[in-house]
Amino acid sequence: MDVSGSAVLVTGAASGLGAATAMRFAAAGADVYGIDLQPSVNKAEKLPGVTLLPADVTSEIEVKAAIDTISDTGTPLRVAVNCAGVGWAARILGKEGPHDLGLFQKIININLVGTFNVMRLAAAQISTESTVDADGQRGVIINTASVAAFEGQIGQIAYAASKGGVHAMTISAARDLARVGIRVCTIAPGTIKTPMLAGVTPEFQKTLASAIPFPPRLGEPEEYAQLAEFIVEHNYLNGETIRMDGAIRMAPR
Numbered sequence: 001m002d003v004s005g006s007a008v009l010v011t012g013a014a015s016g017l018g019a020a021t022a023m024r025f026a027a028a029g030a031d032v033y034g035i036d037l038q039p040s041v042n043k044a045e046k047l048p049g050v051t052l053l054p055a056d057v058t059s060e061i062e063v064k065a066a067i068d069t070i071s072d073t074g075t076p077l078r079v080a081v082n083c084a085g086v087g088w089a090a091r092i093l094g095k096e097g098p099h100d101l102g103l104f105q106k107i108i109n110i111n112l113v114g115t116f117n118v119m120r121l122a123a124a125q126i127s128t129e130s131t132v133d134a135d136g137q138r139g140v141i142i143n144t145a146s147v148a149a150f151e152g153q154i155g156q157i158a159y160a161a162s163k164g165g166v167h168a169m170t171i172s173a174a175r176d177l178a179r180v181g182i183r184v185c186t187i188a189p190g191t192i193k194t195p196m197l198a199g200v201t202p203e204f205q206k207t208l209a210s211a212i213p214f215p216p217r218l219g220e221p222e223e224y225a226q227l228a229e230f231i232v233e234h235n236y237l238n239g240e241t242i243r244m245d246g247a248i249r250m251a252p253r
Contacts, residue, residue, distance in 0.1 A: 001132055001140060001232055004029030007075040009067065011035050011057050011118055012084030014044035016194035017144065020221035021081050021228050022050040028229060031075045035066050036084070057084045057114030060121070067125050076129040078139040080122035081228055082115045085144060085162075087196050089155035104158040111162035115143050119173060119184075127180040133235070138181040140232045143170065145188040145241055151250035163188070167241045174239030183238040185231045190245025192219040212246040219244060 008025040012018035013034020026032045026049030034047065038054040053069060055062035070077050086107055092099050119141050126139035145166040152160025167186055174184040191197075191208050197218070209217045227244055231237050 001078065001137060001235060003079060003229075003232060005031075005075070006078035007031045007033060007070050007073065008079040008081070009033050009035070009070065009077060009118075009122055010050075010081045010083060011114075012082075013047070013050065013052060014040035016083070016196070017189070017192065017221050017224045018081075018083035019044070019047055019050075020225040021083060023047055024222070024225035024229055025079065025081075026050050030079070031073070033066065033070050035063070057082075057118050058109050060117060063118055063121050067121055071125060077122065077125045078129065078132070079142070079232055080118060080126070080139075081142045081144075082118050083144050084114060084118075085111045087159050090158065091155050092157050099157065104161075107158040108162050108165070111159070112165040115166050116169065119143065119169075123177055123180070123182055126182055127177075131181055135235065136181040137183070137235060140183045140185070141173070141177070142228050142231055143173075143184070143186045145170075145186050147188055147190045147243060147245050147248065147250055149188055149241075150243075153250050154253045170241050171239040178238075183235075185237055185239070186241040187224060187227055187231075188241050188243045188245070189224055190219060190243070190248045190250075192221060192224065194221060211251070212248045215246055217246075219246065 008030040010022040013022045014036035022032045022034045032050045034052045035055040041052045041054045053066045055066045090099050143166050146163040148156050148160045149163040149167040170186040
């Protein structure tokens with residue numbers, strides 16, 4: 001599917017995977033709208049061709065307002081890419097006691113419920129647009145899981161549960177939305193050079209990279225963006241979670 005002349009919605013667009021993806025689709029000729037939390041939007045660098053809108057992915061009101069803003073432009077919404085997420089760590093039972101329940105719920109709410117919230121509201125808008133080909137295709141939704149969905153490490157119980165949920169939604173969402181011509185795929189990145197690693201020393205980044213079979217380096221956000229664009233362009237990809245991880249299989253720690 002060609003995105004030129006269409007609108008693309010990207011969550012978590014103020015930095016990292018979201019920013020790279022937003023710029024990639026803008027370069028392909030799409031009108032890109034990125035949503036992120038207000039503080040992140042305020043401090044974000046200007047992204048060429050991208051309009052940033054403040055919205056919390058867990059809020060029905062705020063996400064719907066952002067989508068209504070897109071709809072009001074008259075440009076058809078064809079693609080939504082969910083990149084927003086958090087990765088806080090804690091063990092089920094740590095030195096200070098059991099895993100904080102509120103923290104677990106917050107990670108699930110942002111990573112899983114937030115993804116579902118954007119997916120359902122974006123799908124509602126995409127379903128109103130005209131078809132683009134003989135198959136009746138209207139658009140594509142791409143969600144972001146993680147290799148932690150399959151090999152959660154020590155301290156990743158909440159993160160792994162949230163990303164496992166995103167993976168599990170993929171085939172069901174693809175089947176649900178087939179009748180309105182919307183494809184759904186998920187990308188499961190490995191160790192990517194994003195703001196989540198901002199506090200990690202260069203030495204530790206080298207240690208992380210040494211565990212990756214090939215290429216033996218951290219992934220780049222631009223490589224995620226490249227894969228997202230490929231999924232949109234490949235009309236027969238649907239209901240699939242694609243690992244982008246240099247063949248790594250995560251060890252316990």
